[in-house]
Amino acid sequence: MSPNPHPATPPDLDVYCDAAAALLGLTIEPAWRAPVLANLRVLREAAALLEGFPLPDEAEPAPVFEA
Amino acid sequence: MSVSQDWATASAAAIAGGVTSGAVSARAVVAASLERIGRIDPAVNSFTDVLAGRALARAEAVDAALVRGEAPGPLCGVPFAVKNLFDVAGLTTRAGSRINRERAPAARDAALIRRLEGAGAVLVGALNMGEYAYDFTGENIHDGDTHNPHDLSRMSGGSSGGSGGAVAAGLVPLALASDTNGSIRVPAAFCGCFGLKPTYGRTSRAGSFPFVGSLDHLGPMARSVADLALAFDAMQGPDPDDPACAKRPAEPSLPGLEDGIGGLRIATAGGYFARSGEPEAFAAVAKVADALDVSRVVELPEAARARTAAYLISAAEGASLHLNRLRHRAAEFDPAVRDRLLAGAMLPAAFIERAQRFRRWYRAAMLDLFREVDVILAPTTPCRAPRGGQTTFLLDGVEFPLRPNIGLYTQPISFIGLPVVAVPVWPDDGLPLGVQVIAAPWREDIALRVARHLEREGAVRAPIARL
Numbered sequence: 001m002s003p004n005p006h007p008a009t010p011p012d013l014d015v016y017c018d019a020a021a022a023l024l025g026l027t028i029e030p031a032w033r034a035p036v037l038a039n040l041r042v043l044r045e046a047a048a049l050l051e052g053f054p055l056p057d058e059a060e061p062a063p064v065f066e067a
Numbered sequence: 068m069s070v071s072q073d074w075a076t077a078s079a080a081a082i083a084g085g086v087t088s089g090a091v092s093a094r095a096v097v098a099a100s101l102e103r104i105g106r107i108d109p110a111v112n113s114f115t116d117v118l119a120g121r122a123l124a125r126a127e128a129v130d131a132a133l134v135r136g137e138a139p140g141p142l143c144g145v146p147f148a149v150k151n152l153f154d155v156a157g158l159t160t161r162a163g164s165r166i167n168r169e170r171a172p173a174a175r176d177a178a179l180i181r182r183l184e185g186a187g188a189v190l191v192g193a194l195n196m197g198e199y200a201y202d203f204t205g206e207n208i209h210d211g212d213t214h215n216p217h218d219l220s221r222m223s224g225g226s227s228g229g230s231g232g233a234v235a236a237g238l239v240p241l242a243l244a245s246d247t248n249g250s251i252r253v254p255a256a257f258c259g260c261f262g263l264k265p266t267y268g269r270t271s272r273a274g275s276f277p278f279v280g281s282l283d284h285l286g287p288m289a290r291s292v293a294d295l296a297l298a299f300d301a302m303q304g305p306d307p308d309d310p311a312c313a314k315r316p317a318e319p320s321l322p323g324l325e326d327g328i329g330g331l332r333i334a335t336a337g338g339y340f341a342r343s344g345e346p347e348a349f350a351a352v353a354k355v356a357d358a359l360d361v362s363r364v365v366e367l368p369e370a371a372r373a374r375t376a377a378y379l380i381s382a383a384e385g386a387s388l389h390l391n392r393l394r395h396r397a398a399e400f401d402p403a404v405r406d407r408l409l410a411g412a413m414l415p416a417a418f419i420e421r422a423q424r425f426r427r428w429y430r431a432a433m434l435d436l437f438r439e440v441d442v443i444l445a446p447t448t449p450c451r452a453p454r455g456g457q458t459t460f461l462l463d464g465v466e467f468p469l470r471p472n473i474g475l476y477t478q479p480i481s482f483i484g485l486p487v488v489a490v491p492v493w494p495d496d497g498l499p500l501g502v503q504v505i506a507a508p509w510r511e512d513i514a515l516r517v518a519r520h521l522e523r524e525g526a527v528r529a530p531i532a533r534l
Contacts, residue, residue, distance in 0.1 A: 020413035021409075021413070024390070026393055026397070026409060028409065032402070032405065032409065035402070035406035037410075039409075040410045042471075043378075043379060043382055043410055043414060043418075046375040046379050047421070049371070049372055050376055050379070050425055053369065053372055053425065055421070059424045061420065061426065061427055062427050062430070
């Protein structure tokens with residue numbers, strides 16, 4: 001599935017990983033970097049597959065909450 | 068009951084009958100189970116805690132209540148064990164991790180343990196699992212791997228590997244487990260036993276360590292369908308301590324268990340569920356379909372996207388749960404879990420919101436499908452139990468990473484909380500595989516009826532491993 005909702009040039013996940021880790025207060029040790037990036041790539045492809053499916057604006061999530 | 072009955076390996080129903088009739092004491096049954104665990108489990112590694120003192124005291128209390136003339140519970144004297152993410156009073160709830168071992172011991176048993184013991188069952192121990200339940204293999208770097216009782220060189224499946232291992236090895240007739248993306252159904256398939264993943268919200272999760280609140284379910288594993296139904300009926304019902312537990316009253320499955328399949332509309336899942344697996348996975352489905360005389364095939368709408376959405380939600384919710392541990396103690400995680408959680412922590416909120424919105428759409432589409440059919444059959448896993456330590460496998464001739472793809476067929480089903488009985492199939496002389504018997508929400512009774520029919524017909528079975 002082509003991630004068409006995303007830019008033609010794939011994002012630089014290396015840069016994203018560093019920025020997100022800093023934002024979240026996470027440390028990515030050098031040995032963990034390659035597997036974390038590999039997982040990020042898979043997750044991004046998963047998100048692209050989902051974004052390729054048109055959902056109406058009225059499709060709301062079904063959270064478990066009762067006031 | 069014959070005098071030669073081996074109570075250590077008897078079914079829950081047989082034990083409850085024997086204890087109720089006075090043929091055997093609860094204490095003798097529990098002592099036999101403890102002896103067998105001590106003898107067999109070193110090879111399987113399914114238990115992390117054996118609670119001999121507590122179990123024998125509890126069994127004696129069950130016997131004393133019978134002597135006093137109190138009404139016996141439906142699980143009178145039945146030994147059971149729980150995945151170690153269930154709180155057990157006095158034990159630290161480790162949830163397969165190293166980090167959680169520093170927590171204070173649980174003050175109280177989990178809700179489902181209390182319900183089973185309220186029905187006369189006796190907790191004998193806590194069971195091994197994949198770290199924080201983010202696992203399909205049954206491997207654990209802290210406690211050692213649970214080995215498949217039918218072939219110790221193979222994986223038990225996970226994350227409820229100890230639950231599948233203990234039941235298949237005949238150490239207990241009944242084990243409790245959790246299933247977020249397949250963690251009951253996968254070990255049931257690999258270890259050749261039965262598992263019930265109830266409808267989302269059916270069983271209380273109070274007093275269990277969570278993984279993904281949106282997708283977490285708790286249920287039983289056993290070697291017979293009747294034992295699943297006994298346990299399920301004893302556990303269901305509302306619980307205000309679990310915000311996701313439904314308020315609907317208990318709907319017992321036992322009264323209709325022997326009703327057969329007359330009038331049920333049953334179909335096999337095609338498309339997504341008929342590709343990307345080994346031929347024997349589909350042979351197992353065909354064997355079950357033959358036994359039910361089913362030829363109809365239905366397509367589940369957007370199953371690949373459903374699986375993908377479950378994958379995203381699991382990564383993000385799991386990471387959010389563990390964020391502080393990832394900040395301060397990341398090196399103490401199992402690397403296979405840590406790397407997925409670190410990536411999951413970084414996911415943009417919009418990705419997850421979209422996955423949750425898709426979940427609503429998919430639920431509506433599946434409910435439409437259940438207007439046409441009552442039961443859907445699908446493979447549980449794309450392959451038999453892989454070798455311990457195996458990291459990739461071949462599907463359609465292409466090499467894929469093993470860990471995430473074991474749940475290929477289970478994730479689209481639990482994603483919207485459908486009830487499933489995982490039934491064990493032995494298509495040849497090799498190891499077993501599983502088939503998912505899937506019903507509409509709240510119709511565990513139908514899935515159990517179909518599973519019982521298959522068991523009666525000899526199409527599915529859960530023999531004790533020869534160890």
